[in-house]
Amino acid sequence: MELFDSPGKLDAFLARSESVRRNGRLAVIDAEDFRGLALDSLVWTAVFGRADVRDAARRAIREAAASLGILPASILPLYKARGRGEVSGFTVPAINIRMLAYDTARAAFRAARGLEGGALVFEIARSEIGYTEQRPAEYGAVVLAAAIREEWEGPVFLQGDHFQTNPKKMKDGPEKEVAAIEALIDEAIPAGFFQIDIDTSTLVDLSKPGLTEQQRRNFELCARFTKFIRSREPGDMPISVGGEIGEVGKENSTPEELRAYMDGYRAELGGVEGIAKVSIQTGSSHGGVVGPDGTVQRVAIDFETLRKISRVAREEYGMAGAVQHGASTLPPEFFGHFPDHDCAEIHLATEFQNMTYDHPSLPLPLKRETERWLFETKGNERKPGETESQFLYKNRKFAVGPFKEQFWNLPDGTRDAIAASLEKKFRFLFEKLRISGTRETVARYVRPVDVFAASGASPARDRFVRDDQAGD
Numbered sequence: 124m125e126l127f128d129s130p131g132k133l134d135a136f137l138a139r140s141e142s143v144r145r146n147g148r149l150a151v152i153d154a155e156d157f158r159g160l161a162l163d164s165l166v167w168t169a170v171f172g173r174a175d176v177r178d179a180a181r182r183a184i185r186e187a188a189a190s191l192g193i194l195p196a197s198i199l200p201l202y203k204a205r206g207r208g209e210v211s212g213f214t215v216p217a218i219n220i221r222m223l224a225y226d227t228a229r230a231a232f233r234a235a236r237g238l239e240g241g242a243l244v245f246e247i248a249r250s251e252i253g254y255t256e257q258r259p260a261e262y263g264a265v266v267l268a269a270a271i272r273e274e275w276e277g278p279v280f281l282q283g284d285h286f287q288t289n290p291k292k293m294k295d296g297p298e299k300e301v302a303a304i305e306a307l308i309d310e311a312i313p314a315g316f317f318q319i320d321i322d323t324s325t326l327v328d329l330s331k332p333g334l335t336e337q338q339r340r341n342f343e344l345c346a347r348f349t350k351f352i353r354s355r356e357p358g359d360m361p362i363s364v365g366g367e368i369g370e371v372g373k374e375n376s377t378p379e380e381l382r383a384y385m386d387g388y389r390a391e392l393g394g395v396e397g398i399a400k401v402s403i404q405t406g407s408s409h410g411g412v413v414g415p416d417g418t419v420q421r422v423a424i425d426f427e428t429l430r431k432i433s434r435v436a437r438e439e440y441g442m443a444g445a446v447q448h449g450a451s452t453l454p455p456e457f458f459g460h461f462p463d464h465d466c467a468e469i470h471l472a473t474e475f476q477n478m479t480y481d482h483p484s485l486p487l488p489l490k491r492e493t494e495r496w497l498f499e500t501k502g503n504e505r506k507p508g509e510t511e512s513q514f515l516y517k518n519r520k521f522a523v524g525p526f527k528e529q530f531w532n533l534p535d536g537t538r539d540a541i542a543a544s545l546e547k548k549f550r551f552l553f554e555k556l557r558i559s560g561t562r563e564t565v566a567r568y569v570r571p572v573d574v575f576a577a578s579g580a581s582p583a584r585d586r587f588v589r590d591d592q593a594g595d
Contacts, residue, residue, distance in 0.1 A: 125164045127172060130179040136164070137183065148576065149183050150190040151271075157187065158272050166225055166268045170261055171528060181264040185315070185575065188267040188279075194571035195263065195315030196278030198244065199363035201568045202399040202443035205467060206436075210564055213557040214447075214461040217244040217282055218549075219472030221255045221523050222479045223530055224262065226542045228269035234549035236273060241562030243553070244318060246282035246470070249307060256524030259283070259307075259314035267315070277562065278571040282318035282363075283311045284470065288344065290325045301344070305351055312355050312362070315575075320365035320402065320446075321348045329374065334383035338368065342384050345398070346391035353395055357574035364397070365446060365468075369404030375425055376403035378435045385440050400467050401436055402446040405429050415510045424457060426464040433465040443467040451475065458555035469556065473520075475545060479530070480519060484540040489529060493522040 127133040142157035143149050151157045165187075169180035188194070204210045220227045228245060235243050245266045247257060257265075263281050270279050286307060292300040308319060326340035345366045356362045368384045369376035381401060389397060405425045424447075433444035444467030450457075451474035461469055480490065494515055501518045523530075533541075553559065 124167060127164070127168045127176050127180070129173075130176050133165075133168065133176055133179050133183070137161070143187065148190075149186040151187050154191060154271075154274075158274075162187075162268055162272055166265060167531070169264045169268070170225075170531065178260075181260055184264045184268045184271070188271055189573045189576060191271060192277070192571075193267060193270045193275055194278060194573055195267070195281050195317055196569055196571040197317040197360055197363050198242075198278075198280045198569065199317075199361050199399055200570075201242065201565060202363060202467070203441075204568050205443040206399070206441040208437070210568075211465070212462060213242060213561055214466045215242045215244060215468045216552055216556050216558065217246045217284065217468055217470045218475070219246055219248060219251060219284060219470065220262075220266075221251055221472065221476045221520060222527075223538065223541065224257065224265045225269055225531070226538050227475060227479075227545055228266045229273050230542045230546035231549045232270055232273035232275050234546050234553055235558070236275060238550065238553055238559040239562045240553050240558040240560070241277055241565035242558045244280040244282045244468070246284040246318070246320075248285035248472075249283070249287055249304075250285065251472075251520075252307075254521050254524050256527055259311040259316055263314040263316065277566060278569050279315075280318055281314070281316045282320065283307070283316045284320050285322045286319060286348070287322035288325050293326060301347070304348065308348070308352055309355065312352075312357070313575075317356075317360050318363045318365070319352055320367070321345050321352075321398075322367045322402070323348070324367040324369055324402070327369070334380055335387055338380065338384040338387060341368065342366075342388035343391055346388050346395075349392060349397060350395055359572040360574045361396070363399045365400045365402060366398040367402035367446075369402075375405055375428055376432060377428070378431050381432055381435055382439070398442065400443045400446050401432070402448055402470075403429070403432050405447060415513060424453065424460070426460050429461070429466050430464040433467060436467075437465075446470065449473075452477070455551070455555075458552060461555075462557045471552065474548070476520060476523070478544055478548065479541055482541045482544060484537045486533070486537070489526070489533075493519065493526055496525065497522055 125136065127136065137143055137149065140161050142153040142161055143151055165180045165184050169177055169184060172180060201210065218231055231243065247262050252258060266281060267279060286304050288300060311319065323341045323344040326344065327337055329337055331337045349364050352362055352364055368380050405428050406423050429445055429447065436442040436444050444465055446468040447461060447466050448470045450469050451471035497515060497518050501521060505514045
C-alpha cells in the first residue's frame with residue numbers, strides 16, 4: 124500500500140495499473156486486481172493525503188465505484204413504498220461509523236451481502252464529523268471504497284444524521300447557526316449524501332401552552348431546511364429528508380405531538396415535498412446510561428409508543444414511519460422488537476466504537492495513550508462524583524479524530540480481528556432487524572443514477588468545523 128504525495132504520482136500509479144483505464148473518467152476493467160492492488164492505496168490517500176492528492180483519490184474512488192455499478196442513492200422511493208403499505212416487516216439499520224471507518228464499513232457490507240440484505244444506511248452526524256475528523260467527502264469515499272472491496276452491487280445509502288441546531292447558538296446568533304447547517308448540507312449533497320436528517324427538536328419548548336406552540340420553532344425551521352435541501356437536490360435524485368419531534372434522552376413522544384408538528388410543518392412547506400420519516404423519543408439515550416463501573420445500564424423502550432406513532436406517520440401522513448435513535452447499546456433481545464413494532468429505521472453507533480476500544484486485540488499502549496490524552500484535554504469537564512470509568516466511557520469518542528491515523532495503521536491482524544467481531548455483530552443486528560433478503564426489494568424501488576457523471580459535479584471541498592453536541 125502506498126500513500127501518494129502528489130496528484131501526479133497518483134495518476135502515474137493508475138496509469139501503470141492494468142486494472143483501470145481513463146477516458147475522461149476512471150473505469151475499472153479488472154475488478155479483482157483493482158481491489159487487491161490499487162484500492163487500499165487510494166483509500167489511505169483519500170483520508171491521509173495532502174488536500175490536492177486527497178481530493179484526486181476521492182474522485183478516483185467515486186469514478187471507480189460508478190464504473191462497477193456502485194452508486195450513492197436515495198432510499199426515498201423505498202420509504203414512499205413503505206408509506207403506501209407496499210413493503211413492511213423490516214427495520215432499516217442506519218450505521219454511524221466513528222472508528223476504523225474502512226474496516227467497519229467493509230464488515231457491514233460483508234454481513235449484509237451474506238444475508239442478501241440491501242436496506243442499510245451509512246451515516247455520520249454533525250457532531251461526529253467534528254470529533255472523528257471525517258468530513259462528508261472523506262466519509263463517502265471510504266464507504267464507497269469499502270463497497271468496492273467487498274464486491275457490493277447496487278445502491279449505497281449515505282446519510283447526514285442529526286444535522287442539529289445547537290440551542291445556545293440559536294439563542295446567541297440564530298442566522299449564523301442556520302447558515303452553518305445550510306453550509307453543511309451544501310457540502311454533504313455533492314459528496315453523495317442523498318439522505319439528510321434535520322434535527323431541530325432541540326428547539327421544542329415544553330413550557331409553552333399547547334402542542335403547536337411547543338413544536339412551532341421545530342417545525343418552522345425544519346420546513347426552512349427542507350426547502351433549502353429541495354433547492355439543492357440533483358435533478359434525478361430526490362433526497363430523503365427526516366425530521367424529529369422529541370430530543371433523544373428527554374420526554375417520550377406522543378401521537379398528538381406528531382400531529383401538531385406535521386400539521387404545522389406541512390403548512391409551512393406550502394406544497395414542497397416533506398419528510399419521509401420522523402425520529403421520536405421512546406426511552407433511549409445517546410451512548411446509553413453509564414454506571415459507575417463504566418458499563419451501560421439496562422433501559423426500557425416504549426415499543427407501543429413506537430408502534431402507535433409509526434401507524435400515524437404512515438396512515439395519516441404517508442411517511443415510512445418512526446425512527447429509533449440511541450439504540451446500539453440496548454440489550455440484544457430488544458432488536459427483534461423493532462420490526463415487530465413497525466419501526467422504519469434504527470440508528471446504531473456507540474456500540475461499534477465500544478467494540479473497537481475494548482477489543483482484546485487492541486494494543487494496550489495505544490488504549491492507555493488515548494486515556495491519558497482524555498484526562499489531559501477533557502479532565503476539567505469531569506463531573507463531581509463521576510468515576511474514572513464513567514468519564515472515559517462518556518468522553519473517549521473525542522479521542523477518535525486525534526488518534527485516527529494510529530488506529531487506521533494498526534497491524535493487519537489486529538484490524539482483521541476487530542473487523543471479524545464487528546461483522547458478527549452486524550450479522551446479528553441485520554438478522555434481528557430482518558433486512559435479510561431486502562436486496563431484491565431495494566432493487567425493485569431504487570434505481571440509482573450517476574448524477575455526478577451527468578452534471579460534472581465533484582465532492583465539496585473539505586472544511587473542518589467542530590461541534591461537540593452529542594451523537595448517537
